[in-house]
Amino acid sequence: xxxxxxxxAGQVGGALLPLLQGRAxxxxxxxxxxxxxxxxxxxxxxxxxxxxxxVNPAAYTAVDRAEDERELAFRINAESPRAIAKWAAPRGVPxxxxxxxxxxxxxxxxxxxxxxxxAPLSVYGQSKLAGDQxxxxxxxxxxxxxxxxxxxxxxxxxxxxxxxxxxxxxxLRIVGDQIGAPTTADTISQAVVAMLPRSGDDLRKAFxxxxxxxxxxxxxxxxxxxxxxxxxxxxxxxxxxFAVKEIVPIRSDEFPVKAKxxxxxxxxLTRLRERFGITPPSWQQALDRELDAxxxxx
Numbered sequence: 001x002x003x004x005x006x007x008x009a010g011q012v013g014g015a016l017l018p019l020l021q022g023r024a025x026x027x028x029x030x031x032x033x034x035x036x037x038x039x040x041x042x043x044x045x046x047x048x049x050x051x052x053x054x055v056n057p058a059a060y061t062a063v064d065r066a067e068d069e070r071e072l073a074f075r076i077n078a079e080s081p082r083a084i085a086k087w088a089a090p091r092g093v094p095x096x097x098x099x100x101x102x103x104x105x106x107x108x109x110x111x112x113x114x115x116x117x118x119a120p121l122s123v124y125g126q127s128k129l130a131g132d133q134x135x136x137x138x139x140x141x142x143x144x145x146x147x148x149x150x151x152x153x154x155x156x157x158x159x160x161x162x163x164x165x166x167x168x169x170x171x172l173r174i175v176g177d178q179i180g181a182p183t184t185a186d187t188i189s190q191a192v193v194a195m196l197p198r199s200g201d202d203l204r205k206a207f208x209x210x211x212x213x214x215x216x217x218x219x220x221x222x223x224x225x226x227x228x229x230x231x232x233x234x235x236x237x238x239x240x241x242f243a244v245k246e247i248v249p250i251r252s253d254e255f256p257v258k259a260k261x262x263x264x265x266x267x268x269l270t271r272l273r274e275r276f277g278i279t280p281p282s283w284q285q286a287l288d289r290e291l292d293a294x295x296x297x298x
Contacts, residue, residue: 001203002027004051006034007058011152012098015189016055023198027051036060036080037072046087053203054084055096055192059128063102064258066124077127082134089140094207096192101148101180101217103129106262109179113268114146114213122259132213141207143195145188145216148265149227152185153293158224162231163298166242176225176249180265181217184286191216191278210275215267218283225249230284234291240298 001024007013008028020026027049034045036058046054060066060076081097088095102125103118120126135142151157165172197206222230229247236242252261272278280286 001025001052002050003053003055004029004034004046004049006036006054006056010057010059010061011150011155011157011185012057012147012188014154015152015185016057016192019189019193020055023193023196024053031058034058036076039075039079039083042080042083043087046084051093053094053096053196054088056081056084057098059098061124063122063124063261066122066127067258070123070127073123073127074130077124078130078134081131082138085135085138085140085142088142089138092141092204094141094143094203095135096195097131097135097142097144098188099132099144099146099213100125100128101146101262101265101267103132103146104262104265106178106264109264109266111266111268112215112264114215114271121262124259125262141204141211143207143210144213145192146213146267147183147188148180148217148267149182150185150188151182151290153290153297158182158227159231159290159294162228163235163294166232166244168243170243170245172228172244172247173250173255174225174228174247175252175255176223177251178261178263178265179221179223181219181221181267182227182283182287183217183280184290186289187218187280187286188216191272191276191280194278195276214271214276215269216272216280217267217269218280218286219269220282220284221266222283223249227283227287230287231291234287235295235298238291238295240295
Protein backbone atom coordinates (compact mmCIF):
# COMPACT_ATOMS: atom_id res chain seq x y z
CA UNK A 1 0.00 0.00 0.00
CA UNK A 2 1.30 3.46 -0.93
CA UNK A 3 0.25 6.44 1.21
CA UNK A 4 0.70 10.05 0.19
CA UNK A 5 1.20 12.10 3.37
CA UNK A 6 1.30 15.88 3.08
CA UNK A 7 2.39 18.49 5.58
CA UNK A 8 5.04 16.49 7.41
CA ALA A 9 6.75 19.74 8.45
CA GLY A 10 3.63 20.54 10.48
CA GLN A 11 2.47 19.19 13.83
CA VAL A 12 -0.07 16.55 12.71
CA GLY A 13 1.83 15.49 9.61
CA GLY A 14 5.04 15.22 11.61
CA ALA A 15 3.31 13.08 14.24
CA LEU A 16 1.71 10.84 11.60
CA LEU A 17 4.88 10.12 9.65
CA PRO A 18 6.62 7.77 12.15
CA LEU A 19 3.33 6.00 12.93
CA LEU A 20 2.58 5.27 9.28
CA GLN A 21 6.10 4.22 8.38
CA GLY A 22 6.32 0.46 8.56
CA ARG A 23 2.63 0.08 7.74
CA ALA A 24 2.99 1.16 4.13
CA UNK A 25 5.18 2.79 1.52
CA UNK A 26 5.06 6.46 2.53
CA UNK A 27 5.47 9.28 0.04
CA UNK A 28 5.98 12.50 2.01
CA UNK A 29 6.81 15.26 -0.48
CA UNK A 30 8.27 18.58 0.55
CA UNK A 31 6.13 21.67 0.10
CA UNK A 32 7.69 22.61 -3.19
CA UNK A 33 7.07 19.10 -4.55
CA UNK A 34 3.35 19.07 -3.69
CA UNK A 35 2.38 22.70 -3.34
CA UNK A 36 -1.21 23.26 -2.22
CA UNK A 37 -1.00 26.88 -3.28
CA UNK A 38 -0.92 25.55 -6.87
CA UNK A 39 -4.08 23.41 -7.08
CA UNK A 40 -3.95 23.14 -10.88
CA UNK A 41 -0.71 21.14 -10.62
CA UNK A 42 -1.90 18.54 -8.14
CA UNK A 43 -3.64 16.11 -10.51
CA UNK A 44 -0.41 15.67 -12.44
CA UNK A 45 1.52 15.12 -9.23
CA UNK A 46 -1.01 12.52 -8.13
CA UNK A 47 -0.79 10.76 -11.50
CA UNK A 48 2.94 10.37 -10.89
CA UNK A 49 2.66 9.20 -7.28
CA UNK A 50 -0.34 6.87 -7.77
CA UNK A 51 -1.21 6.60 -4.05
CA UNK A 52 -3.60 4.02 -2.62
CA UNK A 53 -4.48 6.43 0.21
CA UNK A 54 -4.08 10.18 0.64
CA VAL A 55 -3.66 11.72 4.10
CA ASN A 56 -3.74 15.51 3.91
CA PRO A 57 -3.00 17.45 7.12
CA ALA A 58 -1.34 20.28 5.15
CA ALA A 59 -3.29 23.53 5.40
CA TYR A 60 -3.12 27.31 5.62
CA THR A 61 -3.43 27.90 9.37
CA ALA A 62 -2.41 31.56 9.87
CA VAL A 63 -5.82 32.54 11.23
CA ASP A 64 -5.31 36.29 11.50
CA ARG A 65 -3.19 36.68 8.37
CA ALA A 66 -5.90 34.90 6.38
CA GLU A 67 -8.09 37.99 6.79
CA ASP A 68 -5.64 39.75 4.45
CA GLU A 69 -4.73 36.70 2.35
CA ARG A 70 -8.16 35.35 1.51
CA GLU A 71 -7.25 34.16 -1.98
CA LEU A 72 -4.22 32.21 -0.77
CA ALA A 73 -6.15 30.68 2.15
CA PHE A 74 -8.88 29.49 -0.20
CA ARG A 75 -6.40 28.09 -2.73
CA ILE A 76 -4.72 25.98 -0.06
CA ASN A 77 -7.71 25.08 2.12
CA ALA A 78 -10.49 24.78 -0.47
CA GLU A 79 -9.29 24.58 -4.07
CA SER A 80 -6.51 22.08 -3.42
CA PRO A 81 -8.68 19.67 -1.37
CA ARG A 82 -11.21 19.90 -4.23
CA ALA A 83 -8.50 19.02 -6.78
CA ILE A 84 -7.27 16.12 -4.66
CA ALA A 85 -10.78 14.76 -4.11
CA LYS A 86 -11.69 15.09 -7.80
CA TRP A 87 -8.60 13.05 -8.67
CA ALA A 88 -9.33 10.46 -5.96
CA ALA A 89 -13.06 9.96 -6.56
CA PRO A 90 -13.05 8.13 -9.93
CA ARG A 91 -10.09 6.01 -8.86
CA GLY A 92 -11.62 4.91 -5.56
CA VAL A 93 -8.65 6.29 -3.61
CA PRO A 94 -9.67 7.16 -0.03
CA UNK A 95 -8.78 10.54 1.44
CA UNK A 96 -8.18 11.53 5.07
CA UNK A 97 -8.49 15.29 5.49
CA UNK A 98 -8.56 17.59 8.53
CA UNK A 99 -11.08 20.25 9.50
CA UNK A 100 -11.47 22.64 12.41
CA UNK A 101 -13.81 23.95 15.10
CA UNK A 102 -13.54 27.33 13.33
CA UNK A 103 -16.25 26.22 10.88
CA UNK A 104 -18.75 27.02 13.68
CA UNK A 105 -19.80 30.41 15.04
CA UNK A 106 -19.24 29.44 18.68
CA UNK A 107 -22.75 30.24 19.84
CA UNK A 108 -24.36 28.47 22.80
CA UNK A 109 -22.64 26.02 25.08
CA UNK A 110 -23.55 22.62 23.64
CA UNK A 111 -20.90 20.52 21.90
CA UNK A 112 -21.06 20.78 18.12
CA UNK A 113 -22.03 17.61 16.27
CA UNK A 114 -20.70 16.65 12.87
CA UNK A 115 -24.05 17.58 11.33
CA UNK A 116 -24.44 20.89 13.19
CA UNK A 117 -24.95 23.88 10.91
CA UNK A 118 -21.63 25.61 10.21
CA ALA A 119 -21.31 29.40 10.24
CA PRO A 120 -17.62 30.38 10.30
CA LEU A 121 -16.64 33.76 11.71
CA SER A 122 -13.31 34.12 9.91
CA VAL A 123 -11.74 33.72 6.47
CA TYR A 124 -9.76 30.78 7.83
CA GLY A 125 -12.95 29.05 8.98
CA GLN A 126 -14.68 29.85 5.69
CA SER A 127 -11.82 28.41 3.67
CA LYS A 128 -11.72 25.21 5.72
CA LEU A 129 -15.48 24.75 5.43
CA ALA A 130 -15.26 25.25 1.67
CA GLY A 131 -12.64 22.49 1.54
CA ASP A 132 -14.84 20.12 3.55
CA GLN A 133 -17.76 20.77 1.23
CA UNK A 134 -15.66 20.40 -1.91
CA UNK A 135 -14.45 16.97 -0.83
CA UNK A 136 -17.99 15.77 -0.17
CA UNK A 137 -19.23 17.20 -3.47
CA UNK A 138 -16.46 15.46 -5.41
CA UNK A 139 -17.76 12.11 -4.23
CA UNK A 140 -14.42 10.85 -2.96
CA UNK A 141 -14.28 8.20 -0.24
CA UNK A 142 -13.21 10.30 2.69
CA UNK A 143 -12.88 10.82 6.41
CA UNK A 144 -12.66 14.44 7.49
CA UNK A 145 -11.32 14.64 11.04
CA UNK A 146 -12.50 17.84 12.71
CA UNK A 147 -10.02 18.98 15.34
CA UNK A 148 -9.48 21.91 17.72
CA UNK A 149 -6.72 23.72 19.61
CA UNK A 150 -3.95 21.51 18.19
CA UNK A 151 -0.53 21.61 19.83
CA UNK A 152 2.56 19.52 20.50
CA UNK A 153 5.82 19.61 22.45
CA UNK A 154 7.50 20.69 19.21
CA UNK A 155 6.70 23.39 16.68
CA UNK A 156 5.02 26.77 17.10
CA UNK A 157 1.83 26.60 19.16
CA UNK A 158 0.06 27.78 22.31
CA UNK A 159 2.01 25.44 24.59
CA UNK A 160 5.38 26.70 23.38
CA UNK A 161 4.20 30.32 23.53
CA UNK A 162 3.08 29.98 27.15
CA UNK A 163 6.37 28.36 28.14
CA UNK A 164 8.29 31.24 26.55
CA UNK A 165 6.12 33.98 28.06
CA UNK A 166 6.08 32.37 31.50
CA UNK A 167 9.86 32.54 31.48
CA UNK A 168 9.86 36.23 30.52
CA UNK A 169 6.95 37.86 32.36
CA UNK A 170 5.62 38.03 35.89
CA UNK A 171 2.00 38.29 34.74
CA LEU A 172 0.20 36.56 31.88
CA ARG A 173 -3.23 37.75 30.70
CA ILE A 174 -5.00 34.88 28.92
CA VAL A 175 -8.45 34.68 27.33
CA GLY A 176 -10.85 32.88 29.66
CA ASP A 177 -14.17 32.98 27.80
CA GLN A 178 -13.37 30.70 24.86
CA ILE A 179 -14.02 27.04 25.68
CA GLY A 180 -12.70 23.98 23.87
CA ALA A 181 -10.50 20.91 24.09
CA PRO A 182 -6.74 21.31 23.72
CA THR A 183 -5.74 18.39 21.51
CA THR A 184 -2.28 17.01 20.91
CA ALA A 185 -1.01 16.14 17.46
CA ASP A 186 -0.17 12.73 18.92
CA THR A 187 -3.80 12.14 19.98
CA ILE A 188 -4.96 12.99 16.46
CA SER A 189 -2.34 10.87 14.70
CA GLN A 190 -2.86 7.85 16.95
CA ALA A 191 -6.60 7.97 16.28
CA VAL A 192 -6.14 8.32 12.51
CA VAL A 193 -3.83 5.33 12.39
CA ALA A 194 -6.36 3.33 14.43
CA MET A 195 -9.01 4.16 11.80
CA LEU A 196 -6.95 2.62 9.00
CA PRO A 197 -7.14 -1.10 8.24
CA ARG A 198 -3.87 -2.99 8.18
CA SER A 199 -4.50 -4.33 4.70
CA GLY A 200 -4.73 -2.10 1.66
CA ASP A 201 -7.40 -4.45 0.30
CA ASP A 202 -9.73 -3.38 3.13
CA LEU A 203 -9.27 0.35 2.61
CA ARG A 204 -12.18 1.01 0.28
CA LYS A 205 -14.59 -1.10 2.31
CA ALA A 206 -13.60 0.69 5.52
CA PHE A 207 -14.08 4.13 3.96
CA UNK A 208 -17.35 3.16 2.32
CA UNK A 209 -18.69 2.20 5.75
CA UNK A 210 -17.35 5.26 7.59
CA UNK A 211 -17.12 8.03 5.00
CA UNK A 212 -17.90 11.51 6.29
CA UNK A 213 -16.90 13.94 9.02
CA UNK A 214 -15.85 12.87 12.51
CA UNK A 215 -14.95 15.07 15.46
CA UNK A 216 -11.49 14.17 16.72
CA UNK A 217 -10.38 16.02 19.85
CA UNK A 218 -9.35 15.19 23.39
CA UNK A 219 -12.12 14.61 25.91
CA UNK A 220 -13.18 17.31 28.35
CA UNK A 221 -13.06 21.07 28.08
CA UNK A 222 -11.26 24.12 29.38
CA UNK A 223 -10.52 27.73 28.47
CA UNK A 224 -7.27 29.11 27.11
CA UNK A 225 -6.74 30.48 30.63
CA UNK A 226 -7.30 27.03 32.13
CA UNK A 227 -4.96 25.50 29.57
CA UNK A 228 -2.22 28.04 30.30
CA UNK A 229 -2.60 27.52 34.05
CA UNK A 230 -2.30 23.75 33.61
CA UNK A 231 0.81 24.12 31.46
CA UNK A 232 2.65 26.27 33.98
CA UNK A 233 1.57 24.17 36.98
CA UNK A 234 2.46 20.95 35.18
CA UNK A 235 5.95 22.08 34.25
CA UNK A 236 6.58 23.52 37.72
CA UNK A 237 5.66 20.16 39.20
CA UNK A 238 8.35 18.71 36.92
CA UNK A 239 10.97 21.12 38.25
CA UNK A 240 10.79 23.94 35.71
CA UNK A 241 11.48 27.49 36.91
CA PHE A 242 9.44 30.42 35.58
CA ALA A 243 9.30 34.18 36.14
CA VAL A 244 5.50 34.28 36.05
CA LYS A 245 3.76 34.96 39.36
CA GLU A 246 0.18 35.47 38.20
CA ILE A 247 -2.04 34.26 35.35
CA VAL A 248 -5.11 36.45 34.88
CA PRO A 249 -8.23 35.47 32.89
CA ILE A 250 -9.47 38.15 30.49
CA ARG A 251 -12.38 38.53 28.06
CA SER A 252 -11.89 38.02 24.34
CA ASP A 253 -12.59 41.70 23.70
CA GLU A 254 -9.64 42.58 25.95
CA PHE A 255 -7.30 40.73 23.58
CA PRO A 256 -8.13 42.11 20.13
CA VAL A 257 -7.18 40.03 17.10
CA LYS A 258 -7.97 40.47 13.43
CA ALA A 259 -9.97 37.22 13.05
CA LYS A 260 -12.85 36.48 15.40
CA UNK A 261 -12.61 33.17 17.27
CA UNK A 262 -15.57 30.98 18.30
CA UNK A 263 -16.39 31.21 22.02
CA UNK A 264 -17.75 27.65 22.10
CA UNK A 265 -15.41 25.15 20.44
CA UNK A 266 -16.76 22.08 22.22
CA UNK A 267 -17.04 19.10 19.83
CA UNK A 268 -19.28 16.07 20.43
CA LEU A 269 -17.34 12.80 20.42
CA THR A 270 -20.22 10.32 20.09
CA ARG A 271 -19.51 9.44 16.46
CA LEU A 272 -15.80 8.89 17.15
CA ARG A 273 -16.64 6.39 19.86
CA GLU A 274 -19.56 4.63 18.17
CA ARG A 275 -18.47 4.56 14.52
CA PHE A 276 -14.73 4.14 15.00
CA GLY A 277 -14.49 2.57 18.47
CA ILE A 278 -12.03 5.25 19.60
CA THR A 279 -12.14 6.87 23.04
CA PRO A 280 -9.64 9.73 23.17
CA PRO A 281 -7.71 10.66 26.30
CA SER A 282 -8.75 13.65 28.37
CA TRP A 283 -6.98 16.87 27.49
CA GLN A 284 -5.24 16.69 30.89
CA GLN A 285 -3.88 13.19 30.21
CA ALA A 286 -2.66 14.21 26.77
CA LEU A 287 -1.06 17.36 28.19
CA ASP A 288 0.82 15.32 30.78
CA ARG A 289 2.46 13.29 28.00
CA GLU A 290 3.46 16.43 26.10
CA LEU A 291 4.86 18.05 29.24
CA ASP A 292 6.96 14.95 29.93
CA ALA A 293 8.39 15.26 26.44
CA UNK A 294 8.84 19.02 26.69
CA UNK A 295 10.54 18.96 30.10
CA UNK A 296 13.54 17.21 28.60
CA UNK A 297 14.13 20.15 26.25
CA UNK A 298 13.81 23.15 28.61
